[in-house]
Amino acid sequence: MSDTANGALHVLVVHFNTPDLVTSLMKGIPRLTPAGREVLIHVVDNCSTPDNARMLRENVGEMADVTLEFNSHNIGFGAGMNQLAGRSGIEPTDLVWLLNPDTQLQPGCLDQLERTLDDGEFSVVSPLIYSGDSTAAWIWYSGGSVAPRNLRVQHELWGQPCSLAPTEPFETEFITGAAPMMTAATFRTVGGFPPGYFLYWEDTYFSWKARTLGLRLGVVPAARLWHAAGASSGHGQSQAFYYWFTRNRFAYASDTGVPRRQLISGRGGFETLRPLVRALKEPNDRFPKARAALRGTIDGLRRRR
Known part of the structure; x- marks a missing residue:
């Protein structure tokens, strides 16, 4: 990998009724990667309430290097990401980083992901994702699999202390849609997320399709990302x-x-x-x-x- 990488990093965010979380996320994203890529942020609002859409426009609309789109109806997470990834100006060799709005970058996260992706061992990489407060942080995602007999998605080490996570990058069967990074060419080769899923399982299908194409999926434990599960719908599952x-x-x-x-x-x-x-x-x-x-x-x- 060269000291200065070519192309740009495009951060893609689908928003739904969490303007404060998106604003906080945007403020934590640098405008230049450690390898020298320009960072451009693209946000699409999936028909939030008028008040939340207004807050998003006021908080994010004037930020530098941020584009903001508003959909007239909620097309779902996968379709929203496909919409953003299909924007003109995103070149095949550019990187795309799909981020949930309820996430926060931790120090070194972007650097570690970018380094690992540029090294070429994996076509898609994800950080270790954790939740909870600093005194009781627990692993939300550190690799995953799909049980073939009962078709259950399993997040490895879910709920365990972060200290139990592996230390070196490793291959995985399933990458969550919360924070995968890849080239735009990889996203398009896989075909993006499947149409019609709206929410859930689209990342499982994406992972399956990528692997059938011979692409390797990797988790980078040194890259840490905080995630507030279920923030768009309040407490409990919706x-x-x-x-x-x-x-x-x-x-x-x-x-x-x-x-x-x-x-x-x-x-x-x-x-x-x-x-x-x-x-x-x-x-x-x-x-x-x-x-x-x-x-x-x-x-x-x-x-x-």
């Missing part, structure tokens, strides 16, 4: 989570050639029931959330490729 998470598990199965019967019997059937049971244990709105999980299951069963 009805939208229960619907789309259950529905898109079936979509993923269909799109990757997993027989539907595998999701309705045995371990797969047990996993299908898990969101419904989880919803019924929620402290708030448990019955609406359970109905959302049930609707997601029914719609997933009805889905055709």
